[in-house]
Amino acid sequence: MRPVAIAAAGKTPFGAFPDRDLRSLAVEACLKCLKNGHVSPSQVEAFYLGNFAGPSFVGQNHLAPYVSTAVGIRDVPATRFEAACASSGSAFFHAFLAVASGVYDCVLVAGVEKMTSQPTARVTEILAGAGDCSGEIKAGSTFPSLFAMIARRHMHQFGTTREHLAAVAVKNHANGALNPDAQMRKVITIEQALAARPVAEPLHLYDCSLISDGAAAVLLMPADRARDFTEKPVRILGVAQASDFVALDHKQDITTFPAVRRAAQKAYEMAGVGPRDIQFAELHDCFTIAEIVALEDLGFVERGAGGPFEASGATARTGEKPINASGGLKSKGHPVGATGVAQLCDLVAQIRCEAGDMQLKRNSIGLAQNLGGSGATCVVSILGNV
Amino acid sequence: MRPVAIAAAGKTPFGAFPDRDLRSLAVEACLKCLKNGHVSPSQVEAFYLGNFAGPSFVGQNHLAPYVSTAVGIRDVPATRFEAACASSGSAFFHAFLAVASGVYDCVLVAGVEKMTSQPTARVTEILAGAGDCSGEIKAGSTFPSLFAMIARRHMHQFGTTREHLAAVAVKNHANGALNPDAQMRKVITIEQALAARPVAEPLHLYDCSLISDGAAAVLLMPADRARDFTEKPVRILGVAQASDFVALDHKQDITTFPAVRRAAQKAYEMAGVGPRDIQFAELHDCFTIAEIVALEDLGFVERGAGGPFEASGATARTGEKPINASGGLKSKGHPVGATGVAQLCDLVAQIRCEAGDMQLKRNSIGLAQNLGGSGATCVVSILGNV
Numbered sequence: 001m002r003p004v005a006i007a008a009a010g011k012t013p014f015g016a017f018p019d020r021d022l023r024s025l026a027v028e029a030c031l032k033c034l035k036n037g038h039v040s041p042s043q044v045e046a047f048y049l050g051n052f053a054g055p056s057f058v059g060q061n062h063l064a065p066y067v068s069t070a071v072g073i074r075d076v077p078a079t080r081f082e083a084a085c086a087s088s089g090s091a092f093f094h095a096f097l098a099v100a101s102g103v104y105d106c107v108l109v110a111g112v113e114k115m116t117s118q119p120t121a122r123v124t125e126i127l128a129g130a131g132d133c134s135g136e137i138k139a140g141s142t143f144p145s146l147f148a149m150i151a152r153r154h155m156h157q158f159g160t161t162r163e164h165l166a167a168v169a170v171k172n173h174a175n176g177a178l179n180p181d182a183q184m185r186k187v188i189t190i191e192q193a194l195a196a197r198p199v200a201e202p203l204h205l206y207d208c209s210l211i212s213d214g215a216a217a218v219l220l221m222p223a224d225r226a227r228d229f230t231e232k233p234v235r236i237l238g239v240a241q242a243s244d245f246v247a248l249d250h251k252q253d254i255t256t257f258p259a260v261r262r263a264a265q266k267a268y269e270m271a272g273v274g275p276r277d278i279q280f281a282e283l284h285d286c287f288t289i290a291e292i293v294a295l296e297d298l299g300f301v302e303r304g305a306g307g308p309f310e311a312s313g314a315t316a317r318t319g320e321k322p323i324n325a326s327g328g329l330k331s332k333g334h335p336v337g338a339t340g341v342a343q344l345c346d347l348v349a350q351i352r353c354e355a356g357d358m359q360l361k362r363n364s365i366g367l368a369q370n371l372g373g374s375g376a377t378c379v380v381s382i383l384g385n386v
Numbered sequence: 387m388r389p390v391a392i393a394a395a396g397k398t399p400f401g402a403f404p405d406r407d408l409r410s411l412a413v414e415a416c417l418k419c420l421k422n423g424h425v426s427p428s429q430v431e432a433f434y435l436g437n438f439a440g441p442s443f444v445g446q447n448h449l450a451p452y453v454s455t456a457v458g459i460r461d462v463p464a465t466r467f468e469a470a471c472a473s474s475g476s477a478f479f480h481a482f483l484a485v486a487s488g489v490y491d492c493v494l495v496a497g498v499e500k501m502t503s504q505p506t507a508r509v510t511e512i513l514a515g516a517g518d519c520s521g522e523i524k525a526g527s528t529f530p531s532l533f534a535m536i537a538r539r540h541m542h543q544f545g546t547t548r549e550h551l552a553a554v555a556v557k558n559h560a561n562g563a564l565n566p567d568a569q570m571r572k573v574i575t576i577e578q579a580l581a582a583r584p585v586a587e588p589l590h591l592y593d594c595s596l597i598s599d600g601a602a603a604v605l606l607m608p609a610d611r612a613r614d615f616t617e618k619p620v621r622i623l624g625v626a627q628a629s630d631f632v633a634l635d636h637k638q639d640i641t642t643f644p645a646v647r648r649a650a651q652k653a654y655e656m657a658g659v660g661p662r663d664i665q666f667a668e669l670h671d672c673f674t675i676a677e678i679v680a681l682e683d684l685g686f687v688e689r690g691a692g693g694p695f696e697a698s699g700a701t702a703r704t705g706e707k708p709i710n711a712s713g714g715l716k717s718k719g720h721p722v723g724a725t726g727v728a729q730l731c732d733l734v735a736q737i738r739c740e741a742g743d744m745q746l747k748r749n750s751i752g753l754a755q756n757l758g759g760s761g762a763t764c765v766v767s768i769l770g771n772v
Contacts, residue, residue, distance in 0.1 A: 081466070083450065
């Protein structure tokens with residue numbers, strides 16, 4: 001396995017864009033990325049696309065060549081990866097393997113989702129396809145209710161409180177307010193978070209991420225080649241994908257995700273680092289409780305300590321371990337198929353010192369955690385400028 | 387790149403199975419495959435699943451861990467690949483890359499589709515998602531009509547006749563009648579084929595493949611390791627994936643598919659063989675015209691010569707180049723996400739001399755061609771016992 005770098009990155013703003021279709025969003029992110037890397041479409045040797053539910057959201061399947069040909073990429077393998085909300089994380093993982101093992105020298109990885117053209121009830125139904133439709137979903141569960149059960153159990157087992165959950169929301173909204181590409185640039189108070197209407201108790205409105213349109217892309221090259229295209233290549237120090245049961249009721253303990261622990265362990269091993277070495281991270285805060293569980297599963301804190309850690313301010317921009325400086329899924333937005341690669345774009349911007357108002361001071365090694373469903377898929381990536 | 391072999395294969399019968407759900411079909415194929423290779427689920431290092439439209443057909447997304455955990459595979463990367471009707475061909479291609487480049491030593495590749503739970507009109511609509519929904523599909527095209535246009539143009543340009551198309555159907559039905567796992571074991575005459583009701587002129591009922599449920603799986607290992615698990619490993623001599631425009635109206639010439647030519651060229655190069663060396667093949671006869679065009683794009687015959695070649699009997703079991711000895715998509719059935727891997731299972735059975743009544747005499751090197759949409763994706767694989 002040879003060293004691999006992200007040579008370029010590009011993404012669209014996240015939001016509700018009634019005038020934009022799926023393809024135009026994906027093409028915009030891809031062209032921005034290629035321009036960022038001074039690479040022409042004809043130099044791309046393979047196209048990896050993450051998308052969760054294009055067929056259900058916009059009626060379009062066979063999405064990889066549908067997008068790649070519009071970017072100007074022809075002939076080469078163009079493939080769609082689907083792993084629920086970890087779809088583009090998974091595309092990135094497989095693209096990394098192909099470049100690291102010498103198959104390709106220039107691979108474009110993108111993620112896209114166009115969700116806002118469906119009414120919210122239908123969005124909830126489509127998202128439920130990431131759960132077990134022959135079991136939990138058939139029984140009436142939706143993702144807010146699944147994560148509500150996780151939150152309830154975490155509260156019972158570890159004393160986590162609604163204030164802990166709200167602290168995640170307040171912090172991510174504060175961060176998102178600094179992000180010009182965020183869907184919701186709105187500072188909220190802890191009182192507002194606590195008083196918001198319930199979605200699935202104990203999760204209230206501000207505990208839930210957004211329904212979004214958007215796309216993101218990164219360009220992968222062998223590390224030595226990347227230097228010919230950019231002065232600021234970002235090294236992929238480690239990346240791993242792991243899996244687990246789709247149905248929450250098949251898991252032994254719903255307050256921890258074995259797939260996250262497994263992927264993290266492998267990514268840390270590959271990178272030769274541990275949780276303490278990670279200076280900042282983009283975590284998959286599809287719900288506030290998910291960020292708390294991720295802190296624990298990634299080894300940033302002990303089990304059960306995620307809530308108090310959030311409330312202490314340690315995960316704020318100015319804290320010891322800044323989490324979701326971009327605003328996270330909560331505030332930046334969560335076009336599900338785009339999220340995994342968008343997290344990487346955010347890490348790249350930080351590591352390159354191009355994050356503008358979001359820029360962190362300790363920015364040389366960052367981690368992204370991209371979760372699919374209620375923990376059935378996880379991709380953990382560690383990037384650095386070393 | 388190290389040599390890679392298929393160490394095991396397994397599949398379900400193809401048909402309409404109202405009592406079977408998607409997962410049980412996929413699990414059956416996977417367990418048959420693992421049993422065939424004397425491999426336990428815990429030995430599998432990654433799971434690659436091809437599926438076209440599980441979310442639309444049965445409401446289930448996030449399919450790879452949904453299937454893999456039911457097979458008993460945990461922790462490892464489990465990923466779904468979607469490339470229209472070439473979904474599992476694409477999964478196979480990527481799994482090959484990972485094993486050939488040394489990432490994994492034991493990978494399970496499966497394909498599955500459960501189509502018959504939807505009414506035919508809805509199936510047609512879902513399949514249309516493999517076309518360009520912002521153009522040709524919006525304008526009213528369905529896949530029968532797209533391939534009807536291809537057939538019309540082929541007739542105009544090369545003098546291909548309805549009798550040529552019917553010859554494909556008659557031959558594939560005769561072959562399918564020998565296949566115990568085929569959906570339609572029914573010999574038909576050329577008169578029956580010509581007299582059948584029109585679907586989209588010039589394509590009539592017997593020119594169209596079937597709506598099917600089914601699954602298939604193969605197990606990949608480095609060639610030297612495969613010998614520890616089977617006395618009959620089958621070498622993957624070459625495999626390539628290529629892409630092109632999704633919309634038929636974006637193509638310069640609709641009587642040839644550049645993605646097929648490109649994938650074939652690369653697969654031949656990798657295998658160090660040419661079209662004349664291929665002794666038999668499983669081609670993607672989603673419509674009879676598709677088999678004729680494939681013969682030409684793969685270099686088995688000159689452009690325009692596919693129709694007469696079929697009518698001459700050259701592609702029959704007893705001909706110089708047996709095509710679709712399994713019965714093909716036409717008669718064996720076409721659960722779209724399963725088709726690519728099922729073709730490989732059919733090649734493996736022939737090469738291992740385990741094809742029963744379907745067994746061909748010249749069986750040492752075979753080719754599978756798996757097409758997505760109207761040619762936007764193609765995967766060509768060449769297997770052999772050399």
